[in-house]
Amino acid sequence: MTATRRSTRIAEKRKADVDEEKDVKAAAPKAKRAKKVPKEQTKKTTAASSADEHLEIGDEIPDMVLKDQDDNDVDLRKVAAENKIVVIFVYPKASTPGCTRQACGFRDNYEDLKEHAKVFGLSADNVTRQKNFQTKQSLPYDLLSDPNRELIGILGCKKTPQSGIIRSHFVFFNGKLKFQRIKVSPEVSVADGKKEVLELVKELK
Template identity: 35%
Template sequence: MTINSEDKAPDFCLFGIDESEVEKEFCLSELLKQEKQLILYFYPKDNTPGCTQESCDFRDNYARLTLKALVFGISRDSIASHIKFKEKHGLNFPLLSDPDHKVLELYGAWGEKKMYGKSIISTIRTTVLINKDGKIKKIWNNVKVKGHVDEVLSEL
């Protein structure tokens, strides 16, 4: 599926852990009621170098980001993996689990990519900014980690 700026963000519900590591269900329709923009960043795997750096960059800029938006990390990892990842790196925002990659597919963050010279089907590092009205404001595809959070901040 392809989504574009100005499209209505596809609704979803996923289980994850909140800021306090409490497991709960997160639904886009409920998140939008908080009257803030939403940053959904889709990443391949907990505790891998690039994903750790990206998550820590969101963590380190959390106070600046949350002036205007809520941050959510989404990967195929299990809740148990997310808890370990969150504890190890002191992450201060929710992590959602999408083991069947259904939401990844809805948001264009699942598909073919090159890894070590081979084509594989996997998570494509993607960030989506959703405005308060539930429309997609900006999509970053094939995200390069270095400097990415600064790009998100400047868009906010």
């Protein structure tokens, strides 16, 4: 009688172990499926954030229209179609010391640059401030107003998502980004910008 009870307990234990093993195996695929969810979410997040990617060498000039200091529309794609070389230098704020040095540097070299390239200054300042800056410093090129930092963001010049701009410059050749210098001093921006334009001029000859 005791042996029968013992056999029954052993049989029940074995059955419980088998059932437990089945439960583990059955749960395993569910666990794998659960792990796939974050991956799918990551893919969606990556796709959603693709619009925030910065322009890279070889990319086309953004298809955007901005206002200049005279409140005129400036279509970047159209500008690129009409000019083989386009220079856009980015400055944090009009009429501040560093930005004035950068803008005046491009002004002082404009005679050499204008023969080969279309030059623009770009900041988040509104149209009125851009006009005042241009007039005060006798800047011979147009200043683009980007108050929402849309183009500035595409170029990779946002200091933080909320505010701030990184001093930079970009040179487009045949509508595509050829040179980019992000986080530079006013003097380096002017010197390298001019040098890069002249390098492209040699390629055209």
